[in-house]
Amino acid sequence: MGEQVVLVNDLNEPIGTLEKSKVHTVNTPLHRGFSLFLFNEKGEVLLQQRAFHKKTWGGFWSNSCCGHPAINEKNADAALRRLSYELGIDNSKIYEVLPDYRYRFANNGIWENEICPVFAGFTKQEARPNKEEVEDIKRVDWNDFLKEINTNSESYSPWCVEETKLLSKDENFRAIYKKGIIGLQLG
Numbered sequence: 552m553g554e555q556v557v558l559v560n561d562l563n564e565p566i567g568t569l570e571k572s573k574v575h576t577v578n579t580p581l582h583r584g585f586s587l588f589l590f591n592e593k594g595e596v597l598l599q600q601r602a603f604h605k606k607t608w609g610g611f612w613s614n615s616c617c618g619h620p621a622i623n624e625k626n627a628d629a630a631l632r633r634l635s636y637e638l639g640i641d642n643s644k645i646y647e648v649l650p651d652y653r654y655r656f657a658n659n660g661i662w663e664n665e666i667c668p669v670f671a672g673f674t675k676q677e678a679r680p681n682k683e684e685v686e687d688i689k690r691v692d693w694n695d696f697l698k699e700i701n702t703n704s705e706s707y708s709p710w711c712v713e714e715t716k717l718l719s720k721d722e723n724f725r726a727i728y729k730k731g732i733i734g735l736q737l738g
Contacts, residue, residue: 552685553571553572556568557619558579558580562635568622573634575662578661579663581665583640584620584672585668586617587670588609588671588718589640589736592675592732592736593732594692596696598614598679598689599614599637599638599680599684599688600613600685600686600688601615601653608663610686610705611706612707612711613708613711614710614711615638615712616652617633625630627645636684637685638685639680644734646672646727648671648724650668654667654710656709656710665734673731674735675735684724693728696715
């Protein structure tokens, strides 16, 4: 049996699980996910180009990593697990910033439909991308990335675009971002 995704109702209450390979279809059920934006001590965000063979948004650039928590797995633990698997990073501090983010987007007839808390993370560790998940990576100054999202959004996954815009307006995120960067610089 493959990786299981937690299916939920509109109140984010579990109603079952389904194998990940069967979740993303033309009629994708609402399920749990998460997104993570990872920063270094220079304030640069790590972006990944999704592997071309991915069922949803293959080849698109996106935030540092995304995934699905397992049943009874905390979102933060799932984010750290996927960060290690996708990017080889196992030393980071993460914060849940947008706990109630939800989205539904389609690409080539395949839908994403998630309740997807958004995390900000901080690390000095360099990425070692897993080629099964990640085609390429790049680091971009956060302020430059905000401009890029507004001028070239079609190159990025739609959740990355929307989450970035929400983060840019969130006072809690701005405080965490400053604290996290200073912590890396001092630590």
